[in-house]
Structure formats: C-alpha cells, structure tokens
Amino acid sequence: MKKPQSYKDLDIYLLAKELAVKVHRLTIEKLPKFEMYEESSQLRRSSKSIVSNIVEGFGRRRYKNEFIQFLTYAIASCDETKVHIAILHETGSLKKDGSEELFHSYEELGAKLFNFREAVIKSHRSS
Secondary structure (H helix, E strand, O other), rough: OOOOOOHHHHHHHHHHHHHHHHHHHHHOOOOHHHHHOOOOHHHHHHHHHHHHHHHHHHHHOOOOHHHHHHHHHHHHHHHHHHHHHHHHHOOOOOHHHHHHHHHHHHHHHOOOHHHHHHHHHHHHHOO
C-alpha cells in the first residue's frame, strides 16, 4: 500500500468530508427551522469535527501518540454525530428514510476510522 502524502489521500478523510457536506446541506434545507440552533447545529459541528480531527491528526502523524489521539477524537465525534442523528429521528425532525441512510454511513465511517487507528497503532514508526 502506498503511503499517503496528504490527508486528501485518505479514504476516511474523503468519506468524512463528503458526509459533513451532506449533513450541512440536510440540516439547512430539510430540518425544521426551530432545529437550526439546537440539534442540527450540534450535528453540523460534530460531523465537521470528524474531518478536522483527521486533518489535524495527519498533520501530527510524525508523533504517534498525537496521531492516535486525534483519530480517537474523530471516532468520538463520529459517535456523537450518530447520537444527534438518532435524536433528530426520534423527535420526528428527521424522517426515517434520511436518518437510516445517514446513520448507516456514519457507522461505516466509524468502522473505517477504528480500523485506520488500529493500523496506525500497530505499524506507525515515529522515525
């Protein structure tokens, strides 16, 4: 496997960014206006936090523990994002068809983040 030269070479980054854009559009266009500054705002922030933590971690990849720490933050933000999606679904603000697909996509991203972090833990060299 070719060593990534940029965070833009990472599948987890590409997927996280794609989902963050999707979440942003969804919360602006599809959710009720009363959710704008409540749950949908939290959802936008947590989804964008995943992307930010991947990028910041990659920038610190030379330092194994910091790289792992930021990947752990990305996983935690992914879990937070799933909770916000579930709450929006359970309160009726996000319809079932939109919430199930989005939730599944974040479950897939979470698994990929976890596997990537495990690979970094096992194979990372600081030198």
